[in-house]
Amino acid sequence: xxxxxxxxxxxxxxxxxxxxxxxxxxxxxxxxxxxxxxxxxxxxxxxxxxxxxxxxxxxxxxxxxxxxxxxxxxxxxxxxxxxxxxxxxxxxxxxxxxxxxxxxxxxxxxxxxxxxxxxxxxxxxxxxxxxxxxxxxxxxxxxxxxxxxxxxxxxxxxxxxxxxxxxx
DNA sequence: GCCAACGTTGGC
DNA sequence: GCCAACGTTGGC
Numbered sequence: 001x002x003x004x005x006x007x008x009x010x011x012x013x014x015x016x017x018x019x020x021x022x023x024x025x026x027x028x029x030x031x032x033x034x035x036x037x038x039x040x041x042x043x044x045x046x047x048x049x050x051x052x053x054x055x056x057x058x059x060x061x062x063x064x065x066x067x068x069x070x071x072x073x074x075x076x077x078x079x080x081x082x083x084x085x086x087x088x089x090x091x092x093x094x095x096x097x098x099x100x101x102x103x104x105x106x107x108x109x110x111x112x113x114x115x116x117x118x119x120x121x122x123x124x125x126x127x128x129x130x131x132x133x134x135x136x137x138x139x140x141x142x143x144x145x146x147x148x149x150x151x152x153x154x155x156x157x158x159x160x161x162x163x164x165x166x167x168x
Numbered sequence: 169g170c171c172a173a174c175g176t177t178g179g180c
Numbered sequence: 181g182c183c184a185a186c187g188t189t190g191g192c
Binding site: 034037138139140141 | 170172173175
């Protein structure tokens, strides 16, 4: 029996802090620091093998190129307690979290595919598949959001990127 | 740097 | 439970 097809997501990160090239460099990264309940709940729905568009937010002032999708990451470990919530020295420390009752979760992701160039938000906005996405609605600040298969495919195609067909 | 939009906090 | 104040996000 074939494995279940992957779900698709979009993960936002500021490239000045941690961009797609950083993910490639480290090979694998715990996606910690998410402190929004809706985003956390999406993290908890992720399954190993799910594919995530890696989105560079707030990128105008960086050398990473425009704001937009830089590549694809893959979920390699499903949700477990975010380590930073227990660290008093961290900006993401949450005094209301205990190891018995952790409030925040993270997944581990690994690089799967670098786009030839960042696919700008400006272009994403023009794709019919993306009209309904919260990403292109102004005022949406969600840092983890679901993406449809159609949106995922349209993004890859427009970016000129190819994933092995079995992965999509 | 600006500022609109939004989530969270806390007084009541 | 309401809601004003506040802090943050993130495009521009």
